[in-house]
Amino acid sequence: MKRRDFVGLTGLAAGALFLPSLPGFGGTLVDPARLLEPGADTTIKKRLADAGLNAAKAAGASYADVRIGRYLNQGVFTREKQVQNIASTESYGVGIRVIANGTWGFASTNNVSEAGIAKAAQLAVQIAKANSKVQKEKVQLAPQKGYGEVSWKAPIQQNAFEVPIKDKVDLLLGVNAKALDLGVSFINSVLFQVNEQKYFASTDGSYIDQDVHRIYPTFSVTAIDRASGKFRSRQALSSPVGMGYEYLMPKAADKVAGPTGSDIIGYKYSYDMLEDVASAAKQVKQKLTAKSVTPGKYDLVLDPHHLGLTIHESVGHPLELDRVLGYEANFAGTSFATLEWKAKNIPYGSKAVNIVADKTQVGTLGAVGYDDEGVKTRRWDLIKEGRLVDYEKIRDQAHVVGQDHSDGCCYSQSWQDVQFQRMPNVSLQPGTAKLSVDELVKGVDKGIYIAGNGSFSIDQQRYNFQFGGQVFYAIEKGKITEMLEDVAYQANTQEFWNSCAAVCDESDYRFFGAFNDGKGQPSQSSAVSHGSSTSRFNGVNVINTARKIG
Amino acid sequence: MAILSKDEAQTLLKKVLSYSTADECEASLRGRTSGNIRYARNSVSTAGSQNSVSLAVESRFGKRSGIATCNEFDETTLRRCVQRAEEIAHLAPESPEYVALLGPQTYLSPPSTATTLLTAITRAQAAADSMTLCAAKNLTAAGFLDGGTSFVAKRNSKGLEAYQQSTNTDFSVTVRTADGRGSGYAIADVTDPAKLNAKALTQRAADKALSSVNAKAIEPGKYTVILEPAALMAGDDLSLLGGMIFGMGAREADEGRSFLSKKGGGNRKGEKLFDERITIYSDPMNAEAPGNAFDGDGLPTKRQTWIEKGVVKDLFYTRFWAEKSKLPATAFPNGFIMAGGTQSTTELIKGTAKGILVTRLWYIREVDPQTLLYTGLTRDGTFYIENGVIKFPIKNLRFNESPIIMLNNIEAIGRPQRLAGCMVPPLKIRDFTFTSLSDAI
Numbered sequence: 001m002k003r004r005d006f007v008g009l010t011g012l013a014a015g016a017l018f019l020p021s022l023p024g025f026g027g028t029l030v031d032p033a034r035l036l037e038p039g040a041d042t043t044i045k046k047r048l049a050d051a052g053l054n055a056a057k058a059a060g061a062s063y064a065d066v067r068i069g070r071y072l073n074q075g076v077f078t079r080e081k082q083v084q085n086i087a088s089t090e091s092y093g094v095g096i097r098v099i100a101n102g103t104w105g106f107a108s109t110n111n112v113s114e115a116g117i118a119k120a121a122q123l124a125v126q127i128a129k130a131n132s133k134v135q136k137e138k139v140q141l142a143p144q145k146g147y148g149e150v151s152w153k154a155p156i157q158q159n160a161f162e163v164p165i166k167d168k169v170d171l172l173l174g175v176n177a178k179a180l181d182l183g184v185s186f187i188n189s190v191l192f193q194v195n196e197q198k199y200f201a202s203t204d205g206s207y208i209d210q211d212v213h214r215i216y217p218t219f220s221v222t223a224i225d226r227a228s229g230k231f232r233s234r235q236a237l238s239s240p241v242g243m244g245y246e247y248l249m250p251k252a253a254d255k256v257a258g259p260t261g262s263d264i265i266g267y268k269y270s271y272d273m274l275e276d277v278a279s280a281a282k283q284v285k286q287k288l289t290a291k292s293v294t295p296g297k298y299d300l301v302l303d304p305h306h307l308g309l310t311i312h313e314s315v316g317h318p319l320e321l322d323r324v325l326g327y328e329a330n331f332a333g334t335s336f337a338t339l340e341w342k343a344k345n346i347p348y349g350s351k352a353v354n355i356v357a358d359k360t361q362v363g364t365l366g367a368v369g370y371d372d373e374g375v376k377t378r379r380w381d382l383i384k385e386g387r388l389v390d391y392e393k394i395r396d397q398a399h400v401v402g403q404d405h406s407d408g409c410c411y412s413q414s415w416q417d418v419q420f421q422r423m424p425n426v427s428l429q430p431g432t433a434k435l436s437v438d439e440l441v442k443g444v445d446k447g448i449y450i451a452g453n454g455s456f457s458i459d460q461q462r463y464n465f466q467f468g469g470q471v472f473y474a475i476e477k478g479k480i481t482e483m484l485e486d487v488a489y490q491a492n493t494q495e496f497w498n499s500c501a502a503v504c505d506e507s508d509y510r511f512f513g514a515f516n517d518g519k520g521q522p523s524q525s526s527a528v529s530h531g532s533s534t535s536r537f538n539g540v541n542v543i544n545t546a547r548k549i550g
Numbered sequence: 551m552a553i554l555s556k557d558e559a560q561t562l563l564k565k566v567l568s569y570s571t572a573d574e575c576e577a578s579l580r581g582r583t584s585g586n587i588r589y590a591r592n593s594v595s596t597a598g599s600q601n602s603v604s605l606a607v608e609s610r611f612g613k614r615s616g617i618a619t620c621n622e623f624d625e626t627t628l629r630r631c632v633q634r635a636e637e638i639a640h641l642a643p644e645s646p647e648y649v650a651l652l653g654p655q656t657y658l659s660p661p662s663t664a665t666t667l668l669t670a671i672t673r674a675q676a677a678a679d680s681m682t683l684c685a686a687k688n689l690t691a692a693g694f695l696d697g698g699t700s701f702v703a704k705r706n707s708k709g710l711e712a713y714q715q716s717t718n719t720d721f722s723v724t725v726r727t728a729d730g731r732g733s734g735y736a737i738a739d740v741t742d743p744a745k746l747n748a749k750a751l752t753q754r755a756a757d758k759a760l761s762s763v764n765a766k767a768i769e770p771g772k773y774t775v776i777l778e779p780a781a782l783m784a785g786d787d788l789s790l791l792g793g794m795i796f797g798m799g800a801r802e803a804d805e806g807r808s809f810l811s812k813k814g815g816g817n818r819k820g821e822k823l824f825d826e827r828i829t830i831y832s833d834p835m836n837a838e839a840p841g842n843a844f845d846g847d848g849l850p851t852k853r854q855t856w857i858e859k860g861v862v863k864d865l866f867y868t869r870f871w872a873e874k875s876k877l878p879a880t881a882f883p884n885g886f887i888m889a890g891g892t893q894s895t896t897e898l899i900k901g902t903a904k905g906i907l908v909t910r911l912w913y914i915r916e917v918d919p920q921t922l923l924y925t926g927l928t929r930d931g932t933f934y935i936e937n938g939v940i941k942f943p944i945k946n947l948r949f950n951e952s953p954i955i956m957l958n959n960i961e962a963i964g965r966p967q968r969l970a971g972c973m974v975p976p977l978k979i980r981d982f983t984f985t986s987l988s989d990a991i
Contacts, residue, residue: 028604028619028620028621029606029617029618029619030618031634031637031638082645082646082647083643087617103594104595104596105597106596106597106598107598110621127597127598127670130597130670130671130674131594131597131674133674134589134593134594134674134677134678134681135593135594136591136592136593137593185805185806185807186805186807222807224805224806224807226806226814226815227813227814228813229806229811229812229813229814230920231806231807231811231919231920233807233919325591326590326591326690326692326726327590327591327595327692328590328692329590329690329692329724329726329733330590330692330693330694330722330723330724331694331722331786333912333990334726334730336989336990338730416600418596418598420596455915455916455917455925456915457913457914457915457925457926457927457948458913459912459913459927459929459946459948459988459990460912460913460927460929460990461988461989461990461991462990463988463989463990464927464946464948464986464987464988464989464990466917466925466948466950466985466986468917486918488917488925490948490985490986492989521586521588521694521696522586522696523786541986543950543985545917545918545923545950546918546921547918547921547923547952547955548921549809549823549921549922549952549954549955550821550822550823550954550958
């Protein structure tokens, strides 16, 4: 760390590093300069990985994979006029997964030496053999060719770790100053940055080196009416993305206006944080006096930053094959979209609903060259013209649905956790006919336009859900009329997607991101993007969430 | 060396502090040794173990602070860690929220260490018992067993010395019928693993699974409910009681953005917000759910009442906010105890003319922080009660309810049970608001 990184903060009354830990950030606290130091060379990593693979085979494994991972994180946290915390972390170690006696075993170590890795490999085989005694069915892996020595690098333009901390602090405190100038009571702003340097090797003959980047700028502004005691917040309309610092360099071409009268601006591949906070400051004050919604049936017009989360919960999760098969029954749940359900060809949605899984889309959170079990990533259809055609699966699940390939969606949050099936990017395809958001709204007689994601909840089989939002506008006779508050909608997944009447065209398409999607026991976090264009859903049940307490 | 004794830990920390040249320095050690096993479809899916110790050093020069961590403890690494914390502190800006480190403190000694722990073999055996029981009845079990020992030690240049070791084991199991038409759940956490009976818990979940088949739909609306402890508190997600109690921060309330904010300014401490039968406190010395002896700042925990006879008695004051408010700081507890009566859930059912028994609530999210309105769904065993007996299973329901409103609609409070490190009684509540039906099983 260089002094200049902090010089200049003092005058801004910035705070110090009094928050000891970061949510979801593993590893040890390091000097930010450490984040720019190169990791081990691939020649060394190959030698280390081979030590693990050979030890596993010698101990009786029929298959083994080794993941050498260096996970780098940085978080900058501010509120109002002060910095709350700046922390840079590094986590480095090795995870080894084996099959012995037809059963999985896993062990990890931060002793990144040939001896340390070999020892972990032997432990993984021991665990596999111990568990095989209570194993009913042997693991069956879809065939996977070895790729030899290959690499993949996220096509970022600027590594966020290269940007001086001072610049990041200046940006966030500038955002806070703007909000405070515009009269909000409180603001918290945060910038998360992630770099996963992952090396994967397996007994199939793959040696894969990858460099993955993610960034997530966000804020929350709060307005308080002291006299009435009422308070309201508005979160940022940014998305976490699989990009570098270029995401924070706004371009006019990436801005998408919401419907006329809505005062909403959406963002594609770059984000204007100062512009968004100015909108948020204005809207959060309007929220204090906005009309409370009358409950009933409305046609909903959902912007992509909102719809992304609905896609995530009601399509992304139910089509995870491990849920469908019951592996998540004790915590995350199972799925309504069973294999029997699929076989009956029951419509998941209307003809307008085309949903694809894609781990190759540039700039998304799910984009990698290869997954964490060495499978090249791909794009495939999940729902075609409303019909469920496929699931999300990994190597040991493909045979259950009669397939001979994995979809490449195996992921582990770190070297010390075992990899398992996670959601790929799951996106609603834009409509093929030209349709703007204004044209879409024009056809709505009684509706609500919802931007941003708010409270969200769905049952353990993904039938019944309830979603809120950040900003709501009434639509009457084809026009946005006024802001609404206390809005949440409840629906059944199948009914909801069958009520999809129209999807705007590609010019409106953009990504929402889930930065910390939790699943598994112990729980692991994963990041995933969901693309869509503004869409219309007819006759959805809207409830009023206002209550009175003592 | 995941678990250091008090002497080992303090000797190491003393050494760390001896390297410090800062105005103030605090060093903390944390370690855990644990193991887990996860199973589903009556077969083991993953198993793992964890052994870790880490050191955090906070160095302060005036109001500037720096933190560095390491997980190796040779002299060179320790010296580098202290040096790095000092470098960061020199570069950091002054904190407007600076509070001096605590001096020597006196701590209670919570009864929290078990003499024996589960091993990989005993964990596998517990999982096997659970799976065998289910397989024999053509049921499918999915469960997770996780347990171990942890320690935390602190020492600082002002003379503070703290050490605590604790053990815990958590087990949960979901049992489903082979046709997927019934599902039941049971959960327990214990300090002493000898008290964990995975087989009996699996039997309870299996009974619920079998009796929840052929669930009938009822109209959503306001119902009398009996919420079992697992429907009130969860260790792995937001819960009706946990969300409310751990959200009782004084700062947010004083700032005007909490359900405890007062119209016109200030907070609602001293106001009666709940039914007079509601008393919630924390007590690190509770025999069944012992707590931490100190919080992250080293503040001693003690028996502290948050809600007494329906009145808000205290809020959480961080050291900074306490100084600003000229009030004592409150150590943040890791659990709470809700006072209850003597009735079991079965006895509460017996005294119910019409109502709904809820085993578990799921995917609870805050809808409105102003009123603490939460939404979520019932799961894994929801039954209709009539004339004191369970009549039939019912389909799951979504609720929209605030714990503030719920704790004003108390009909009866049962006998508290340990859950997620807390003591939580089953509650009988009138007019609990369900807003829609779910087809999920």
